[in-house]
Amino acid sequence: MRVVLGVSGGIAAYKAASLLRRFTESGHDVTVVPTEAALRFVGAPTWAALSGKPVASDVWTAVDRVPHVRIGQDADLVVVAPATADLLAKAATGQADDLLTATLLTARCPVVFAPAMHTEMWLHPATQANVATLKARGAHVVEPASGRLTGADTGPGRLPEPEELYAACLAAVDASAPLGSDGAAVRGGDLHGIRVVVSAGGTREALDPVRFLGNRSSGKQGVALAERAAARGAQVTLVACNLAVPVRDDLGIRVVPAESALDLQEAVTTVAGDADVVVMCAAVADFRPKHYVASKIKKTHAADGSDQAAPTIELVRNPDILAGLVARRGSAAHPVIVGFAAETGDESGSVLDLARAKLARKGCDLLVANEVGATKTFGQDTNTVHLLFRDGRPGVTVGPASKAAVADAVWDGIRDLIPASH
Numbered sequence: 001m002r003v004v005l006g007v008s009g010g011i012a013a014y015k016a017a018s019l020l021r022r023f024t025e026s027g028h029d030v031t032v033v034p035t036e037a038a039l040r041f042v043g044a045p046t047w048a049a050l051s052g053k054p055v056a057s058d059v060w061t062a063v064d065r066v067p068h069v070r071i072g073q074d075a076d077l078v079v080v081a082p083a084t085a086d087l088l089a090k091a092a093t094g095q096a097d098d099l100l101t102a103t104l105l106t107a108r109c110p111v112v113f114a115p116a117m118h119t120e121m122w123l124h125p126a127t128q129a130n131v132a133t134l135k136a137r138g139a140h141v142v143e144p145a146s147g148r149l150t151g152a153d154t155g156p157g158r159l160p161e162p163e164e165l166y167a168a169c170l171a172a173v174d175a176s177a178p179l180g181s182d183g184a185a186v187r188g189g190d191l192h193g194i195r196v197v198v199s200a201g202g203t204r205e206a207l208d209p210v211r212f213l214g215n216r217s218s219g220k221q222g223v224a225l226a227e228r229a230a231a232r233g234a235q236v237t238l239v240a241c242n243l244a245v246p247v248r249d250d251l252g253i254r255v256v257p258a259e260s261a262l263d264l265q266e267a268v269t270t271v272a273g274d275a276d277v278v279v280m281c282a283a284v285a286d287f288r289p290k291h292y293v294a295s296k297i298k299k300t301h302a303a304d305g306s307d308q309a310a311p312t313i314e315l316v317r318n319p320d321i322l323a324g325l326v327a328r329r330g331s332a333a334h335p336v337i338v339g340f341a342a343e344t345g346d347e348s349g350s351v352l353d354l355a356r357a358k359l360a361r362k363g364c365d366l367l368v369a370n371e372v373g374a375t376k377t378f379g380q381d382t383n384t385v386h387l388l389f390r391d392g393r394p395g396v397t398v399g400p401a402s403k404a405a406v407a408d409a410v411w412d413g414i415r416d417l418i419p420a421s422h
């Protein structure tokens with residue numbers, strides 16, 4: 001997308017260079033518009049070299065191309081990072097005395113401000129009123145982080161880290177995607193009439209009424225898949241396993257809750273009957289406790305206070321729901337079945353090697369592989385995935401991108417697999 005990165009005159013301007021890199025490395029086209037004051041902190045050569053484009057602060061450069069109007073009109077996203085108190089005041093009052101403020105008046109795309117300043121300036125009622133005005137007009141304002149400021153002082157006012165700003169920008173773009181009242185307006189509703197089932201979240205395998213074996217899946221990616229499908233016109237049933245995130249209630253998504261792998265199997269099997277596409281995004285426990293203890297398991301102590309007997313939990317295999325769907329489909333082309341592979345990679349192979357083997361083993365039409373770990377993917381707002389197709393068409397790598405953007409890429413891949421009768 002075409003991004004305008006506005007930089008105003010604060011010490012945090014140096015962090016905007018990393019944000020710029022983040023955008024360009026993901027293939028976005030970035031025009032940097034620094035203010036005069038910003039150039040005192042980071043010079044024009046840095047912005048020009050990193051963006052691969054000339055930079056200007058005034059409206060008198062390349063006038064034949066009418067930059068004070070064109071740059072804003074052509075943008076898909078404008079982000080101002082850092083946004084100083086002065087810049088916020090100018091934007092709130094509609095001043096246009098340089099290229100950045102003029103761009104802000106002509107932009108009709110999502111606009112994100114990332115304020116950074118000293119705590120007193122941030123908390124001043126004038127700044128807060130300007131922020132409220134900008135938000136009321138639809139701008140996105142990223143809350144400044146708390147922490148060390150320019151000197152030894154600390155408090156709210158720090159520019160958040162570039163990765164966080166990048167995710168906030170993608171979220172702002174996603175949130176602006178046009179939706180009809182039935183959620184069918186996006187991309188002409190290219191999934192209109194398609195019935196899809198998406199499972200999301202992570203299963204919980206109960207040990208007793210209060211304890212369970214679970215996993216770190218938040219359900220964000222699965223919910224994004226359900227929401228984007230609905231936004232593109234599909235009729236969506238979401239089988240929701242213990243989600244940590246809400247599901248938009250304005251898209252007509254039917255939500256069927258399921259707690260354990262066996263619940264999930266029953267729910268998916270029931271709703272998959274008349275589906276065109278089944279996406280198994282849920283993280284399903286491979287094993288469950290063999291015995292469920294109907295009352296809370298007690299810790300019993302010997303008279304001397306030592307542990308008498310730590311219980312041993314015996315596990316049994318859960319059914320593989322995805323493999324079951326593939327087996328039931330047999331040689332029919334319907335429904336399209338999509339699996340996910342959360343891999344860490346190990347001594348037996350890389351994430352991609354393991355995912356290719358899994359695609360062959362499971363027999364689904366598309367396997368979406370991502371790299372996971374305690375700090376990767378689970379609960380995060382961005383994701384990087386590899387789409388591997390069973391029919392041998394070339395794989396696709398998507399990201400790092402918001403989970404909504406990943407969801408759109410997955411649906412683009414699935415759409416091509418749906419038989420032509422649709």
Ligand code: C5P
Nearest residue numbers: 280281282284318319320321322339340
């Ligand atoms: O074998 P693995 O658990 O890595 O496979 C992941 C894929 O298989 C996911 O699509 C997941 O939803 C599905 N799965 C399943 N039933 C299981 C385990 C995983 O459907 N018991």
